[in-house]
Amino acid sequence: MIDHRTLRVALLGAGSVGSQVARLLLEHADELEERAGARLELAGIAVRDVDAPRDVELPRELLTTDAHELIVGSDIVIELMGGIEPARTHILDALQSGADVVTGNKALLATHGAEIFDAADQVGASVSYEAAVAAAIPIVRPLKDSLAGDFVTRIFGIVNGTTNYILDRMDREGAEFDAVLADAQALGYAEADPTADVEGHDAAQKAAILASLAFHTHVPLERVHCEGITSIDAAAIENAKKAGFVIKLLATCERLPAEGDDEAAISVRVYPALVSREHPLASVHGGNNAVYVEAAAAGPLMFYGAGAGGVETASAILGDVVSAARRHIAGGVGVGESARGDQPIAEIGRITTRYQITLDVTDEQGVLATVAGILSQGGVSVATIEQTVSEQPDGTSRARLVIGTHKARELALSTTVERLAESVVVERVVTVLRVEGD
Amino acid sequence: MIDHRTLRVALLGAGSVGSQVARLLLEHADELEERAGARLELAGIAVRDVDAPRDVELPRELLTTDAHELIVGSDIVIELMGGIEPARTHILDALQSGADVVTGNKALLATHGAEIFDAADQVGASVSYEAAVAAAIPIVRPLKDSLAGDFVTRIFGIVNGTTNYILDRMDREGAEFDAVLADAQALGYAEADPTADVEGHDAAQKAAILASLAFHTHVPLERVHCEGITSIDAAAIENAKKAGFVIKLLATCERLPAEGDDEAAISVRVYPALVSREHPLASVHGGNNAVYVEAAAAGPLMFYGAGAGGVETASAILGDVVSAARRHIAGGVGVGESARGDQPIAEIGRITTRYQITLDVTDEQGVLATVAGILSQGGVSVATIEQTVSEQPDGTSRARLVIGTHKARELALSTTVERLAESVVVERVVTVLRVEGD
Numbered sequence: 001m002i003d004h005r006t007l008r009v010a011l012l013g014a015g016s017v018g019s020q021v022a023r024l025l026l027e028h029a030d031e032l033e034e035r036a037g038a039r040l041e042l043a044g045i046a047v048r049d050v051d052a053p054r055d056v057e058l059p060r061e062l063l064t065t066d067a068h069e070l071i072v073g074s075d076i077v078i079e080l081m082g083g084i085e086p087a088r089t090h091i092l093d094a095l096q097s098g099a100d101v102v103t104g105n106k107a108l109l110a111t112h113g114a115e116i117f118d119a120a121d122q123v124g125a126s127v128s129y130e131a132a133v134a135a136a137i138p139i140v141r142p143l144k145d146s147l148a149g150d151f152v153t154r155i156f157g158i159v160n161g162t163t164n165y166i167l168d169r170m171d172r173e174g175a176e177f178d179a180v181l182a183d184a185q186a187l188g189y190a191e192a193d194p195t196a197d198v199e200g201h202d203a204a205q206k207a208a209i210l211a212s213l214a215f216h217t218h219v220p221l222e223r224v225h226c227e228g229i230t231s232i233d234a235a236a237i238e239n240a241k242k243a244g245f246v247i248k249l250l251a252t253c254e255r256l257p258a259e260g261d262d263e264a265a266i267s268v269r270v271y272p273a274l275v276s277r278e279h280p281l282a283s284v285h286g287g288n289n290a291v292y293v294e295a296a297a298a299g300p301l302m303f304y305g306a307g308a309g310g311v312e313t314a315s316a317i318l319g320d321v322v323s324a325a326r327r328h329i330a331g332g333v334g335v336g337e338s339a340r341g342d343q344p345i346a347e348i349g350r351i352t353t354r355y356q357i358t359l360d361v362t363d364e365q366g367v368l369a370t371v372a373g374i375l376s377q378g379g380v381s382v383a384t385i386e387q388t389v390s391e392q393p394d395g396t397s398r399a400r401l402v403i404g405t406h407k408a409r410e411l412a413l414s415t416t417v418e419r420l421a422e423s424v425v426v427e428r429v430v431t432v433l434r435v436e437g438d
Numbered sequence: 439m440i441d442h443r444t445l446r447v448a449l450l451g452a453g454s455v456g457s458q459v460a461r462l463l464l465e466h467a468d469e470l471e472e473r474a475g476a477r478l479e480l481a482g483i484a485v486r487d488v489d490a491p492r493d494v495e496l497p498r499e500l501l502t503t504d505a506h507e508l509i510v511g512s513d514i515v516i517e518l519m520g521g522i523e524p525a526r527t528h529i530l531d532a533l534q535s536g537a538d539v540v541t542g543n544k545a546l547l548a549t550h551g552a553e554i555f556d557a558a559d560q561v562g563a564s565v566s567y568e569a570a571v572a573a574a575i576p577i578v579r580p581l582k583d584s585l586a587g588d589f590v591t592r593i594f595g596i597v598n599g600t601t602n603y604i605l606d607r608m609d610r611e612g613a614e615f616d617a618v619l620a621d622a623q624a625l626g627y628a629e630a631d632p633t634a635d636v637e638g639h640d641a642a643q644k645a646a647i648l649a650s651l652a653f654h655t656h657v658p659l660e661r662v663h664c665e666g667i668t669s670i671d672a673a674a675i676e677n678a679k680k681a682g683f684v685i686k687l688l689a690t691c692e693r694l695p696a697e698g699d700d701e702a703a704i705s706v707r708v709y710p711a712l713v714s715r716e717h718p719l720a721s722v723h724g725g726n727n728a729v730y731v732e733a734a735a736a737g738p739l740m741f742y743g744a745g746a747g748g749v750e751t752a753s754a755i756l757g758d759v760v761s762a763a764r765r766h767i768a769g770g771v772g773v774g775e776s777a778r779g780d781q782p783i784a785e786i787g788r789i790t791t792r793y794q795i796t797l798d799v800t801d802e803q804g805v806l807a808t809v810a811g812i813l814s815q816g817g818v819s820v821a822t823i824e825q826t827v828s829e830q831p832d833g834t835s836r837a838r839l840v841i842g843t844h845k846a847r848e849l850a851l852s853t854t855v856e857r858l859a860e861s862v863v864v865e866r867v868v869t870v871l872r873v874e875g876d
Contacts, residue, residue, distance in 0.1 A: 145757060
C-alpha cells in the first residue's frame with residue numbers, strides 16, 4: 001500500500017448528519033483513503049454533551065466538548081452544529097489556522113456567507129457547502145464549476161422536502177393543510193415547530209445561497225422575498241388542478257433584463273406557485289427535492305433526489321471532504337468563490353408572471369363586469385375566468401371567481417388586487433397565486 | 439480592474455461544438471476572466487481546412503492547420519476533433535508540455551482513457567471531460583467529486599438522444615422504427631449513417647466512461663455488453679405499454695454482489711430495456727438525456743437535460759476550461775482520476791433482472807402447458823402471461839404469448855429461451871426484453 005499522508009479531520013456536531021459522517025469516516029476509512037489520496041483521520045468530535053444519546057454509537061474517546069482545541073492543528077474542519085454561534089466563530093478560527101472547511105449550515109451561509117468566504121480567500125483555504133442545499137443532490141458544485149462558463153438565467157427549486165410532502169399529499173388526497181401537517185409531524189416529516197419550513201424561511205436561505213452562486217453576486221437573506229404555504233387550502237389546490245397546475249413551494253432566482261427606467265437586476269423569491277402539470281418539477285413527489293436550472297448555453301437542466309436525511313446529507317459532506325483532501329495534498333491555495341459582482345436586487349413588484357386570482361363575490365348581476373373593469377383599468381389582461389355559485393347555510397348564495405391572467409407586472413397586479421378588495425362586489429380576495437416555469 | 443494573469447488556450451477542432459466554444463470564449467472574454475481569475479486568451483484554432491464553411495464566423499487569423507505548433511506553449515488545450523488519431527497524439531503532446539486538457543471525445547476516452555489519465559498523472563496535469571457524457575448535464579463532476587465519499591451501486595442512463603427521440607416517438611405515435619428513423623434523419627435528429635446511435639455504440643462508450651468513474655476501476659469498451667434498438671418494433675412498444683412499461687435504450691452500470699462461486703463484480707451493459715412508467719426515467723422525452731444514479735448514502739439522484747447540441751456541449755467544455763484555469767492559477771498539481779481498482783467485470787450471463795418474452799406459437803391445445811413446462815424446467819418463474827390469437831391471411835390462426843417473468847439470471851433465461859426456440863410449438867421468439875429500474 002502506498003504510504004499516504006494523513007490529514008486530521010475535526011467534526012463539530014454529532015446530530016443526525018454528524019453521527020452519520022463520523023460512522024462513514026470510520027467504517028470506510030480505507031476506501032476513502034484510496035479515493036482522497038490521503039488518510040482521513042477523524043481526530044475528534046466536538047459535542048455539547050458527551051453523554052447525550054445519539055443515532056449512531058460513536059467511540060467515546062473521540063468525543064470532546066472543547067471544539068476550539070480540536071480545531072487547532074486540523075487540516076479539515078467539518079461544521080455540523082447548525083445555527084449562527086458558535087458555528088461562525090469556529091469556522092473563522094478554522095480558516096485562520098489554515099484548515100479547509102466543510103459545512104452544511106445554510107442559515108449561517110445565508111446570513112454570514114460573505115464574511116466567511118472573504119476570510120477563506122484571505123488565507124487561501126476553501127469553504128465547501130454542497131450539503132447546505134438539497135442534501136445529497138449535487139447542485140452547489142454544478143453551479144460553481146460545471147456551469148462556470150455559462151450564463152444562468154433562471155432557477156426554480158423545490159428545496160424544502162417538508163412543504164413538498166405536504167403539498168403533494170394535499171394534491172393527491174384533496175386533504176386540508178392542517179390535517180396533512182399534523183400527519184407529517186406524527187410521521188417525522190415535519191418538525192414539532194414547523195415554522196421554518198411552512199413559512200418558507202428554510203427555502204429562502206437556500207434561495208439566497210443558490211442565487212449568490214448562480215449570479216456571482218452577494219444576495220443577503222433579507223433581500224429574498226418570502227411567503228409560506230399556510231394560506232394554501234384544499235380549494236386552492238383544486239382550483240390549480242382544474243386549470244392544469246400543481247402548487248409547489250418554489251425558490252426562484254431570476255435575471256430580470258433592463259426595461260424602461262429599470263436597470264437589469266436579479267430577483268430572488270420564495271412562494272407557493274402554480275406549476276404546469278407538464279413541467280418536470282410537477283412530478284417531484286413526497287419529500288424529494290429538485291432544482292431546475294436554465295442556462296443560456298446548456299438550456300434547461302434538472303437535478304433531482306432526496307432533499308433531507310442524515311445519511312443522505314452525510315454523502316454530500318463526505319464528497320466535499322474528499323475533494324478538500326485532494327486539494328490539500330495537491331498543494332496550491334483554495335479556489336475562492338467566484339468574483340462577486342454587485343448586482344442590484346429587484347423588489348418583488350418588478351417581476352412579471354401570470355397569476356391566478358380567486359375572489360368571493362356577491363352573486364348579483366353585473367359583478368363580472370365590475371371585476372373585469374377593475375382588472376382592465378389596472379392593466380391586467382384576463383386569459384380565463386370561471387365562476388361557480390354555491391348556496392350558503394344562511395340561504396344566500398355566494399359566487400366564486402377564479403381568474404387566470406396573462407403576464408402582468410407584480411406591482412400592477414397587486415395594486416389592482418387592492419382595488420378589487422375595496423370593491424363592494426368583492427367579499428374576499430381568497431388567494432393570489434403566481435404561475436412559474438413559463 | 440485586477441491585473442489578471444493570461445492563460446493561453448488552444449482549441450483543436452471547429453465543428454459544431456468547437457465553433458461555439460470559440461464564439462463563447464471570444465464574446466464572453468471579460469465575464470470568463472472574472473470567473474476564472476485569469477484572462478483566457480484563445481491563442482488559435484487548429485482545423486483541417488481554414489477555408490471550410492462553419493456554423494459561426496471565426497477570426498481568420500486564429501485558424502491554423504498546425505495543431506502541434508499551437509499546442510506548444512499553451513496552458514489549456516481543448517480537444518474537439520473527435521476520433522482516435524490525431525486526437526490521442528495531440529492530447530498526449532499537450533499533457534507532456536504541461537497543459538491541462540479539456541475534451542469531449544468519448545470514443546477516445548472509452549478506448550484510450552487509461553493511457554491518457556496515466557500520462558496526466560505523471561506530469562500533474564488534469565484531463566476534464568464533462569462534455570463526453572450527456573453534453574451539458576453535469577454528471578462526470580458529480581460522480582468524480584460530489585459522490586467521492588459515497589458508494590455508487592447502480593446507474594441507469596439515457597445517454598443517447600437520437601435513440602430516445604426515436605423510441606419516444608414510437609411510444610407516443612405507435613409508429614414503426616423505420617418511419618421514425620427516416621423522419622429523425624430528415625429533421626437532423628439522426629445522422630445519415632445512424633449505426634453508432636441505433637446499434638448502441640455511442641451509448642456503450644458513455645457507459646464505459648460512467649462505470650469507470652462510478653466504480654473507480656478501468657472498464658474497457660470491449661467489456662461493455664451492447665445491443666441496439668433496431669429490433670424494437672411497434673408491437674414491442676405496444677406490449678410494453680400494456681404491461682405498464684416504456685422502452686428506453688439504457689446504459690446500465692451495476693455492482694453485482696458475490697454469490698455462490700461468483701465473486702463480486704461489476705456489470706456494464708447497453709440495451710433497450712423495459713422501464714416502469716412510474717420511474718422518473720420514463721418521462722424523459724424527445725432527444726433529452728437523463729442519468730439516474732443510486733448511491734448507498736445519497737439514495738437515488740437524477741440528472742436531466744439536453745444530451746446533445748453544439749452550444750449545449752460548449753457549455754460543458756467551458757465549465758471545464760474555467761475550472762482548469764482556476765486550478766492553474768491556484769497552483770498545485772492536477773488531481774488525477776481516483777485510484778483505479780481492478781474490479782472484475784461480469785459477463786452478461788451473470789445479471790439478474792425481470793424479463794418480458796414475446797413468442798409466436800402455434801394455436802393448438804396444450805401449447806401454454808408446453809411453454810410453461812420449458813420455463814419451469816429452466817428455473818424461470820412466470821409472473822404474468824397473456825395470449826392473443828390472430829387470424830392469418832392464409833386462414834390459419836396464430837397465437838402470440840407475452841410472458842412476464844420474475845427475476846431470473848440471464849444465463850438461465852437465455853438457455854431457456856433457446857429451448858423455447860427449439861420447441862415445435864414455438865414458431866418464433868419475437869423479443870426478449872429485460873426490465874430495469876426495479
